[in-house]
Amino acid sequence: MPASNITLVPSQATDAAPDDPVPTEVSGVIELFATQLAKVAFPEVDASSLRRQADELRAEAKAVVRAREAFDAALAGFATRRAALGETAARAIAYARIYSQAHPDRTALATAIAALSETKPVAVASATATGKRRGRPPRRSAELFDAPDGRDAPDGRDAPDRPGPSDAPA
Secondary structure (H helix, E strand, O other): OOOOOOOOOOOOHHHHOOOOOOOOHHHHHHHHHHHHOOOOEEEHHHHHHHHHHHHHHOOOOOHHHHHHHHHHHHHHEEEEHHHHHHHHHHHHHHHHHHHHHHOOOHHHHHHHHHHHHHHHHHHHHHHHOOOOOOOOOOHHHHHHHHHHOEEOOOOOOOOOOOOHHHOOOO
């Protein structure tokens, strides 16, 4: 599992790590106050206050990485348990179907099983576990520039992949 999905701005300072969250410009200011302005202090701004804030930022970045790792682990556990529940539910429907066939006098049970069988809980769980996106696909950006009457071509032919005005639901 990757350590983090966050992007940390690398610092160009020689003593900073390559994944230092302190921006290069700020590292330059810290370096300036640590060297040429080492004996100068302004209200609430000096080399030590700048270093302290940079260290606090680094600590927060580490906390974010740990939180992201914990979230990723929890999300993986959630997906695994959801898939397992879907598989168990599918197995339960199969057992219930066999039981219903052995007891043909229980028509309400057969009807309920048939209704539950149509929902396919395993398919929903596996789509979520594999990270497949559900729902309607996004519109193509080219459609934004199509003619508003549903016709693509300048000669008035209908677009083959979109419903025209006559296909709209009533």
